[in-house]
Amino acid sequence: MSNSTQSHDKPEASQQPQQQKPPVLEEDDEFEDFPVEDWPQEETEQASGSANGANGHLWEESWDDDDAAEDFSKQLKCVLDPSSSRC
């Protein structure tokens, strides 16, 4: 049961890029030299990110799982309270 939720979501998410994934991925361990020496602020990732309308929301701080209907939580609930009506 421990893998059921993962294996459900995964194929759907990664179906499209699958064909051309492996070769691009692996040989980039090194930090390559930049082809240009310097660039202005406008050409940085930060500037282009905000120019594209992306709001720069890079990180999720609140990820605690409060979904009582989720599989794992439901089972845990039954383990902790076997008398519960829904077990």
Next chain:
Amino acid sequence: MATQGAPVLDRFLSGISDIIRNRDGSKLQDFLQIEPPLSDIYRQMVEELRRQYPNGSKEADLLRRCEGLVPRTKNGSSWTAFPTFMKLYFTFLRDVNVDNLLETYNLLKGLVNQYGVIVLPTVLYLSKVLAKLAMGLDRRPELIAHLLRMEGHSDQDESIEKVTLVEKSANVVREAFIKCLTDRSGTPGVHGKPEGKRVGIYLMANLCLKLLFQCGKLRNAEQMFSSISAQSPPLKYFPASQRVTYLYYLGRYLFSNNLFYPAQIALQSAYDTCHHQALSQKRVILTYLIPCNIIMGRFPSLELLQRPEAEGLADKFVPICRLIVRGDYIAFREHLAIDSPATEWFARKGILLALRNRCEILVWRALARKVFIHGGFHGEPQGSAQRGPPPFLYLHKLETAVRWLQSQHAQSLHGALSFAPSGQPRDAQDGRNEFGSPLVYKLPDPDFAGVDEVDGPETKPDPDLMSKYEDFLTPDGSFDVMGQWQSNPPGVLVDGQPDADYSQYELDPYTHRGELDSETEQGKPTPMIRELESILASLLTQGLMRGYLTHKNPRFAIPGARLRGALPTGFPNVWQTISARESEDDRVPGWVQPPPPMAGSGLAAGGGRVVNLSGARPVGVQ
């Protein structure tokens, strides 16, 4: 002098002479090519060199020729090394045998060690070739073997520590770095702008760091970072490519020293200031920025993972985030176990151990939180006039959950017995351990074989004992944690074949069970409760949970939860907790910032830190 039949060499030398007169460092670098494939004109010059100045007899002539290149002024002290340098360059071109990479390497090393200011671009260029060569050699063990054999014969006294080619090159580049850093022309130190040789500080540092990371000698970088902190001009005065590269290596260095917060600042800044089209570099930065944030409780957003540079990273990191949220510590450990297929990539990137060791506490927090949600006392209902106890969680509820997890994973092991590598979900079996940790699987140590038998509950299958304790030693079956009956094959010793003589011990096989079952409620916790207690204590000291533990009648209590509710009070946001604590000191060691505008005042001496005295009490008040 040599006039007949050396037109290319003559033109080359007069060109060098012009360059030196104009003090044009980048043109000099452009002239002094060494890396194959060399153009025809260089090959012609090499021919001329071999003819006019063959190896051995005409060395002195060649040097004299080179001495003619530099101005003969009295104050031209920085030029004294140049003729030697040029002669080495010509010798290199003349004698280099591209097949003999070792010789190439040694000649290059000689070149890099000699230089003055204008030669800086050349030195950088040579260092880069050197680095490339050393790293190339590192990947071709057959050439290394040859080198090591040579070394073994020639200098035996060097056998104290084996230094790899990459590390040697790193040391060569570090010498160049130190020459850049300690240049005293202009205004040195943190108040100066990059002038003179100091323009090369970060170019050299980055190259050296690249080599040190390659050979895994990160410890050698420590001295570099501290001398940069002490003597370098601020990083912001250097070109973007150098800043980004340096912050990337600095971030990785801090990461590998478990300084995740400053590492995150350095890596985030490297990512933000990276050129937006530099996908490969952005991707490498993210490879470290993402785990750095995960460890501090901040997960990559969908927006970040959908960027082109993050392609494939979601497959690596999202499962880890899911496992943290889920709270299944066994699944988490299995996912990052040594023999798990997922680990190879993390190990190669050097982030496996950090993720495994640092994220598990987050998994435990998630589990404790879920157990509290479903099995804790959440306090008196809102608006109730009664002032009851604070919200709390009995630790035995957590124990129940852990035993359930263990049984779940043990079952999945049996279910897929033929597929799973032997003993994979080991942690699942630890709930049955009578000794050691009930939560952490440890391989039995052969040195201690037999120790268990002295105090162990095992019994010799003595007919007398068997008749007495048959129902214990060979039970028909047992109930598992879920209350399911599991029957045993008849007559099998469930605890294995006892091989020690226990007749001298008066053994009551029920003692242990009795302790576990009946006395737990009386305040004698099981070993598992003890261990869970220490895990929760760790969460409390790290601020990842808030409240207190009671040792007798083990509970985790959450006082002061009336206003905000039990969950937000007892299980505060991980990232907010960590960043609030760490951001008290935003300085990143190794990252030189411009001095504050009020330099010289008392503030600068104190590092600009404000001491918060709100919690201080007046003298004499208890």
